[in-house]
Amino acid sequence: MLPVKELQERSDRHPKPSDIKFQYGTAGFRTLGKTLDSVLFRVGVLAALRSKKLDGKTIGVMVTASHNPEPDNGVKLVDPRGEMLESSWEAHATALANAPSSVAFVAAVDELVRATKIDLSIPARVVYARDTRPTGPQLVTALKDGLEAIKAEYRDAGVTTTPVLHYLVRTINTKGTKDSYGEDTEEGYLTKISDAFKKLLAGKPPSPPLLIDCANGVGALMAERFKAYLGDIFTIDVVNADLHTPGVLNNSCGADFVKVNQKLPPSITLQPGQRACSLDGDADRLMYYYADEHGQFHMLDGDKITTLVASYIVELVKASGLDEQIKVGVIQTAYANGSSTKYLSGRLPVKCVPTGVKHLHHAAEQYDVGVYFEANGHGTVLFSPAAQELISSHTPSSALTNLRNIIDVINQTVGDALSDAFLVEAVLAHKSFSGVEWDSMYCDLPNRLVKVVVSDRNAFKTADAERRLVSPPGLQVKVDELMRKYGGGRSFVRPSGTEDVVRVYAEAATRAEADELAFRVAGLVYDEAGGDPSQRPKEFI
């Protein structure tokens, strides 16, 4: 039976703002932190229902708004194996969040219980965590209220990164089974990853210290904790680790700043030859970069990470004699640089899927080894159970031992900036690569990403993994006409899933052409979508 009275009374303490329509999108609920109290309460109830539906498995709840500005916050659910919430439940989340009153909320809960045939007698278990945002503590209080209202058991994982929370969910649910993914504690996480990393570096010439820009976010806590586990095998220099000054989170620093602006955070200076990396505010995205001998900045984004890592894994699989049994594939989105796709397609199966990690993750599960990174640096590598079994049961050789350690250094539950950085450093050490050699695997096509504010982004519909517009009718033909004017140029238009904008991406042979193509397509979109002529951005052509 639903504790109707309890739910309703507690829900009354978390009224829904009447003027906001919430939506569980690509990254869960995400908006101004101070408007999310009712959402967090309701997500507590929802997480418990999800757990009951899945026979009492532990569900994760992460309170974060990732790379967004500090006043934003958000919340997303993590399914039992550490993956994103199953998409059919996104609509349930949206329905519960938008019930206008506590009575309507309880009715929506009741409806969900019936529709999905949830057995309410099954106990619910939830683990939650938050990042360092100032609205976090209050939102967690609302979440706990929801969990208590429906009498769920819960565990508070405190202030930690998104990837640690995903790791905890998976380890809690596999504890004591043959699929055990490790110890279900933060220490377990730090030990598993750092041990594998140290084994990979053993016997290699010392790597230079790695400067890590932590976006003044929770990644700084975890990077600091890793230091003790790495000992003197590898040195981390943590920068942008200010967790106290208001307004600094993701401000002119972090992975998104680097990717969007294609430049160094102003707080960082690199010596010629030095490489460094930036995390985002919840430490699941990673951008690398280095300064060449002239001190010039070069970015090494998610596509460069894919290329480096996938090529190395293919080498190891071949050297282990397992290339007949283990097929390595790569998953990208339309935002992948065309040069990376060209380079990889000549060597491996490459699949393009719609934007959003859940799409990449599911597609990666179709391979024995699936490597995926969004261009913005969010990604990981998945090894199928069969591939892991083959790798662990074969007579060890040096390549196989490396593969086993690679498996353990990776956080297979989700993109994990710190674990990914160790993976990159291990591959660079094994290949004796500096940033220059890594970067020279292929040369990025100049590209430009532009946001267009339109009156209704839902009027924009796409097909073919978002590479073509099917609505508004006729617009794709005009984009195609423009593209033909730029040799090797490519551009596509899609509505954002996380912001109220339409995004235009363009790449071409030169920087000037890429900019011109992007601003022309942006102009087309603006005019087509009925943008106010007096507000037309001046750079649109």
Ligand SMILES: CC(=O)N[C@H]1[C@@H](OP(=O)(O)O)O[C@H](CO)[C@@H](O)[C@@H]1O
């Ligand atoms: C161009 C771009 O970087 N888009 C991002 C952004 O999605 P949009 O749907 O483009 O707003 O946020 C997503 C969630 O973090 C991330 O998965 C995706 O890659």
Ligand SMILES: [Mg+2]
């Ligand atoms: Mg993030």
